[in-house]
Amino acid sequence: MINISDRSSHLKPGSSEANPRLAAEITRSASAQTYYTIRFLVDRNLREDAYRAYGYFRWLDDQLDQNRMEKRDRLLFVERQQSLVEQCYRGEWPQHPSDEESLLVELVRSERGKRSGLQSYIRNMMAVMSFDAERRGRLISEAELAQYTHSLAAAVTEAMHHFIGHRCKSPQGQTRYLAVTAAHITHMLRDTLEDVEAGYFNIPREVVEAHRIDPRDVHSEPYRNWIRSRVGLARACFKSGQDYLAQVQNPRCRMAGFAYASRFETVLSAIERDDYHLRPEYPECKSLTSAMGMGWSAILQAFSLRRPDRLLHVQSTR
Numbered sequence: 001m002i003n004i005s006d007r008s009s010h011l012k013p014g015s016s017e018a019n020p021r022l023a024a025e026i027t028r029s030a031s032a033q034t035y036y037t038i039r040f041l042v043d044r045n046l047r048e049d050a051y052r053a054y055g056y057f058r059w060l061d062d063q064l065d066q067n068r069m070e071k072r073d074r075l076l077f078v079e080r081q082q083s084l085v086e087q088c089y090r091g092e093w094p095q096h097p098s099d100e101e102s103l104l105v106e107l108v109r110s111e112r113g114k115r116s117g118l119q120s121y122i123r124n125m126m127a128v129m130s131f132d133a134e135r136r137g138r139l140i141s142e143a144e145l146a147q148y149t150h151s152l153a154a155a156v157t158e159a160m161h162h163f164i165g166h167r168c169k170s171p172q173g174q175t176r177y178l179a180v181t182a183a184h185i186t187h188m189l190r191d192t193l194e195d196v197e198a199g200y201f202n203i204p205r206e207v208v209e210a211h212r213i214d215p216r217d218v219h220s221e222p223y224r225n226w227i228r229s230r231v232g233l234a235r236a237c238f239k240s241g242q243d244y245l246a247q248v249q250n251p252r253c254r255m256a257g258f259a260y261a262s263r264f265e266t267v268l269s270a271i272e273r274d275d276y277h278l279r280p281e282y283p284e285c286k287s288l289t290s291a292m293g294m295g296w297s298a299i300l301q302a303f304s305l306r307r308p309d310r311l312l313h314v315q316s317t318r
Helices: 021-029 032-041 045-062 070-088 101-109 118-135 142-162 177-190 190-199 207-209 221-245 253-273 290-304
Strands: 169-171 312-315
Touching: 021 032, 032 045, 032 253, 045 101, 045 118, 045 142, 045 290, 070 101, 070 118, 070 190, 101 118, 142 177, 142 207, 142 253, 142 312, 177 190, 177 221, 177 253, 207 221, 221 253
Parallel strands: none
Antiparallel strands: 169 312
């Protein structure tokens, strides 16, 4: 987690020129993998926008995760951000955004199309932030969990295609979001103990009520059976998602997708080895050896698995 305190903006009225290094600094502090993925794989002319896209939502997520912020304040804060998005897309540029909010303003200002992958990323990520702000402290339904995962998967997938190989083609269809769907399922399992401490319950209300368990009892048999089912779902989604990635035209985009998937598949393997008992951390998934293995695997997959003859129903991601 990174702590960015609220501070007054030093921007001139009508300007969104914040610290030009702010987005990259936020990204590097939060995720070295994301920082270097952007630096080396994103299209050169879109690199700064990619840092802004990640940096802004990383900052927003960290603000909403603060324990000192009450639910009412969280909702008001995310409503302000949603209003900022709508204002920017109407071409009404705010006069006094904060330095972090100016990352969003500049990102929308760079928009190249009304229905671009960038806009899909922004709107879906804002839906994710809004749901997180509201759900803290309560049980969620299976339908809410499914929509939450879909919003995140759509956001990340469309951002990947927008920023990496922007003018290249990619398949459309039901499998487009499955690799990131699997990653999000895994991410939620990995962070379960930390989330429970913060008041976020990732197991659906229907499962809790059917088995009469406490949503904090992650080591109970019903909870572990649910974890087993989620691991199985993630494995199936990864398999179909990798078939999709193999059909993506741009090799850098394929590499980024395979690296992203490999990172989370390592977590699934650790959960399986632990017989579906979750741990607070999975340090073996962050080791240098693991990172090198994932990188090499991604390179091999990106450059050897593409099957052009199966590239059906493609269209430009612009």
